[in-house]
Amino acid sequence: MMVRMTVALTQAVVEIERHVSAFGWDQPARLYALVDTAALVRSEPQLAKDLGLAVEDGAATTLTPIEQDEIPAETPVDEFLAGIAWPDAVAGCAIVLERLMLPPAAEAEMPSAGSDEEIAAWVAARPDRQEVRIAVGVLRDGTRESVLRLREKDADSEVLSGSELVPGLAEALKATFE
Template sequence: MVNEPAPDLSATLPAAAREVEDFVSTGGWDQPTQLFALVRTEELLSREPGLADRIDSAASLTPIAQDELPDGDLGDALAGIVWPDGVDGCALAQEIVVLPPEAEAELPSGEEDGELARRIAAEHPHRREARVVAAVLRDGTAACVLRLRGEAAGEGDEEIIEHPELAPNLVDALRATFQP
């Protein structure tokens, strides 16, 4: 039997980020921030064959939901995370408020003004609610997915945007969870 080469995880990371966003979106809106470990599906199935009927064996990476993050500052919570060797990456889903660029320029920028900026953004007439999923691998590769919440009650006009640089601060915080 010939061993097949390991999949290029960086090529499959965007699909894992979309899978996390799809999973979280099934629960609707107004959810807490959620953290996921990303592990190689093949290795997971070799350790836990009983999961074969519950996960997509064709996917290179499988997201595994983690315990709820503690209340408080997300940066502080992420700074306390250390992943075991069997974790190849992680993803975080967080609901955010998106403002037009001209409105963002008007927000206070000091760290002590963070709560004021959040309150102003939440009350801004042109705000859009969104969910961002940022995913990173141990090697630093990143992928992000952003779902803009529909403005109508039916929410049928939701828009999805994908780009690895959608959430640079969040990506950096997730990368730091893999640093010694």
Template sequence: MTSNESPSAAHFALARAVVELEEHVSTRGWDGPTSVFALVRTADALANDPSLAQLLPTQVVQDAQQDPQLLMSIEQDGLPEAVDLEDLLAQLAWPAEVDGAALSVERSVLPPQAEQAAGAISDDDERLAFLANHPEREDVRMVVGVLRGGESWCALRMRSHDEPTQVVQGSDLVPGLVAALKATLV
């Protein structure tokens, strides 16, 4: 989406789903594992399996009748073993019935000068201790969602500003993660 375009209904639905996922994941507290979610249009899921309506809150079923773009998130259990996030994403592929994907991941960020100083430390354990205890370290939870149509939405929460009103949102706040997640939908 360019700055001159209005967001589509699908983009609004994705933003809503990502915000709801961020709120859900935040209830688990910090230092959690990476979580991956399939995103499916609720109306399509209900059309394919009407008995699903018995499992969903009444309001969700009503919302899906009003908004065909409404997404439901399905957390994926039993993720494949992976050495890192890049390796995990490289192993994911989604069937055509899945309209999008989302993930939640936590990372620590440091100012560039601290990263440079860490790079100069040759001992791995010493470098990790330096990074973990640096006073300017900031823990960030990133929830990123993408749709097959190319839409993306991100929600970022800092541990130092751990309030729902302090969550930063936007289409492309974590471009590398957005691109990697989009690649799982091909």
């Protein structure tokens, strides 16, 4: 069962990132509840019908992403996530957001002091910065998956994936279940 849920999480995170990418860049952060599709079909048959969901006997485990209310732009994501609690029916959650990233070598040059705004301005001014869309999902048991798309490679649909690409964000999502 664990392997099936891990595969289902990977599929859900990839699906969510593709969905958001269809809207282009410069999108707000988006939060999703991940529910077991079979459980959703059983417990909410009308909703499942409205969503076009059906589960065949013996079918692979899948997760259905359900987008949540908008994350307020003025609220830092970590603060917003700290106020989230999920009902038991939610098997996991995922978030998609856009950020600027620097290569690891730039970390040594980062100012050690300064406000968040000053550091953000420093990052934005760097010629080696990369604009990225990050999608991270976690299950209640801590299983995680991440997908990262570089804006400069958007046209070729190339994404990076892995469970440890954005560990801090994954931990913040995991904390919403504790």
